[in-house]
Amino acid sequence: xxxxxxxxxxxxxxxxxxxxxxxxxxxxxxxxxxxxxxxxxxxxxxxxxxxxxxxxxxGATIRNxxxxxxxxxxxxxxxxxxxxxxxxxxxxxxxxxxxxxxxxLVAARHADEVAVLEHAAAEGGIRMLETDELLRLAPLxxxxxxxxxxxxxDLQTDPRAAASAIxxxxxxxxxxxRFRTAVTAVSGGRVDTTRGAITAGAVVVAVNHDIDQLLPExxxxxxxxxxxxxxxxxxxxxxxxxxxxLLTGWSLVRYGRFADGPATAALxxxxxxxxxxxxxxxxxxxxxxxxxxxxxxxxxxxxxxAPDPFQPEAAFAAFLAxxxxxxxMPAPRVLERWQGVYAKAAQDFLIDRGDEGVLVLAATTGIGxxxxxxxxxxxLTAAFGWAPAMEGSS
Ligand SMILES: Cc1cc2nc3c(=O)[nH]c(=O)nc-3n(C[C@H](O)[C@H](O)[C@H](O)COP(=O)(O)OP(=O)(O)OC[C@H]3O[C@@H](n4cnc5c(N)ncnc54)[C@H](O)[C@@H]3O)c2cc1C
Numbered sequence: 562x563x564x565x566x567x568x569x570x571x572x573x574x575x576x577x578x579x580x581x582x583x584x585x586x587x588x589x590x591x592x593x594x595x596x597x598x599x600x601x602x603x604x605x606x607x608x609x610x611x612x613x614x615x616x617x618x619x620g621a622t623i624r625n626x627x628x629x630x631x632x633x634x635x636x637x638x639x640x641x642x643x644x645x646x647x648x649x650x651x652x653x654x655x656x657x658x659x660x661x662x663x664x665x666l667v668a669a670r671h672a673d674e675v676a677v678l679e680h681a682a683a684e685g686g687i688r689m690l691e692t693d694e695l696l697r698l699a700p701l702x703x704x705x706x707x708x709x710x711x712x713x714x715d716l717q718t719d720p721r722a723a724a725s726a727i728x729x730x731x732x733x734x735x736x737x738x739r740f741r742t743a744v745t746a747v748s749g750g751r752v753d754t755t756r757g758a759i760t761a762g763a764v765v766v767a768v769n770h771d772i773d774q775l776l777p778e779x780x781x782x783x784x785x786x787x788x789x790x791x792x793x794x795x796x797x798x799x800x801x802x803x804x805x806x807l808l809t810g811w812s813l814v815r816y817g818r819f820a821d822g823p824a825t826a827a828l829x830x831x832x833x834x835x836x837x838x839x840x841x842x843x844x845x846x847x848x849x850x851x852x853x854x855x856x857x858x859x860x861x862x863x864x865x866x867a868p869d870p871f872q873p874e875a876a877f878a879a880f881l882a883x884x885x886x887x888x889x890m891p892a893p894r895v896l897e898r899w900q901g902v903y904a905k906a907a908q909d910f911l912i913d914r915g916d917e918g919v920l921v922l923a924a925t926t927g928i929g930x931x932x933x934x935x936x937x938x939x940x941l942t943a944a945f946g947w948a949p950a951m952e953g954s955s
Contacts, residue, residue: 597937624901644935656730663805789868795893
């Protein structure tokens with residue numbers, strides 16, 4: 562084995578001067594799933610090269626809410642989310658980025674939302690809130706609120722700061738990053754890139770929705786399409802900070818922990834009947850406040866193989882109107898608008914063993930920030946027969 566992060570040599574046939582190399586693990590994609598794979602390997606003393614065609618993580622990993630919504634997951638997603646929670650806490654401490662153990666707040670504006678929350682709270686990890694307590698934690702308008710809840714295990718980070726801090730930390734651990742380098746083909750033991758071939762002991766492909774370009778047969782077999790989301794960040798004047806990420810009834814109908822059962826079906830039916838305009842946006846009305854006080858506001862969902870790059874203003878107008886109706890604040894001042902995209906399929910995760918030594922991983926619904934680190938840790942360990950990592954301060 563070569564020292565961690567040191568390309569041990571150039572494969573035969575690589576032109577002189579072309580960066581190529583050799584690593585125990587080559588990771589394609591520097592989003593949270595790829596970073597999770599690199600972290601799992603580096604903690605086991607393996608040499609790792611991460612290849613990304615962009616010059617930094619620029620995909621879904623920096624475009625989301627930074628909401629690690631662990632307690633809203635169920636089943637396999639909850640298992641990955643719980644594993645991710647430990648890894649997020651460790652990375653935040655060792656890589657030195659902002660992350661808070663805030664839990665998540667849910668604002669209920671109708672008895673059917675309270676009913677869904679109470680049903681879930683009976684299983685533990687969710688505390689029901691009276692309206693007064695919710696108002697002390699979230700600077701909302703009192704009118705229309707009927708109660709709420711606090712999901713206790715959840716975390717919040719700033720996705721842009723976290724991704725770049727993790728890249729720096731992994732570099733210090735010896736992981737080599739090759740940015741502005743596209744991977745053009747992957748097979749057992751070899752990764753072809755626009756800057757030469759890399760010989761790999763094992764390969765993890767973590768390219769999110771772009772799996773349909775790199776490995777179209779995998780994407781087609783699993784039915785991966787793209788889900789495009791509108792997002793915005795705004796300067797706001799609140800009477801006090803938002804103590805945690807804030808979900809609404811529109812969120813409850815989406816997350817695994819809440820999404821099944823007759824109470825949720827009734828909630829979905831009412832929301833869609835009352836607000837077909839918001840239902841047409843496939844809205845998840847939710848908010849996170851960053852340490853600088855600005856508010857991330859979102860989001861809409863539109864699914865296709867090739868999303869339209871042109872974002873209709875109607876979605877942003879709806880975001881602002883709904884934010885002003887919910888929060889006790891003057892009109893927000895929009896600072897940024899963007900589109901994010903993630904892979905979507907019938908199952909929540911794509912875990913595919915293709916060629917010998919190649920593992921394809923993706924969250925195929927919008928929970929990769931919450932689950933991606935654990936998804937990588939668990940599946941790399943299983944696929945490559947790794948021993949548990951030596952856990953020190955790394
Ligand atoms: C708007 C939005 C909001 C969201 N909110 C949340 C949230 O609050 N909580 C949550 O848990 N999840 C959320 N998600 C989902 C989450 O962000 C994603 O599931 C997760 O970030 C996906 O990580 P990834 O590493 O798979 O992909 P990405 O972060 O997209 O990274 C993939 C990388 O692969 C690279 N790549 C692609 N093809 C190639 C190639 N051929 N060669 C080299 N490099 C390549 C790309 O350049 C990119 O950097 C949200 C997503 C969006 C879009």
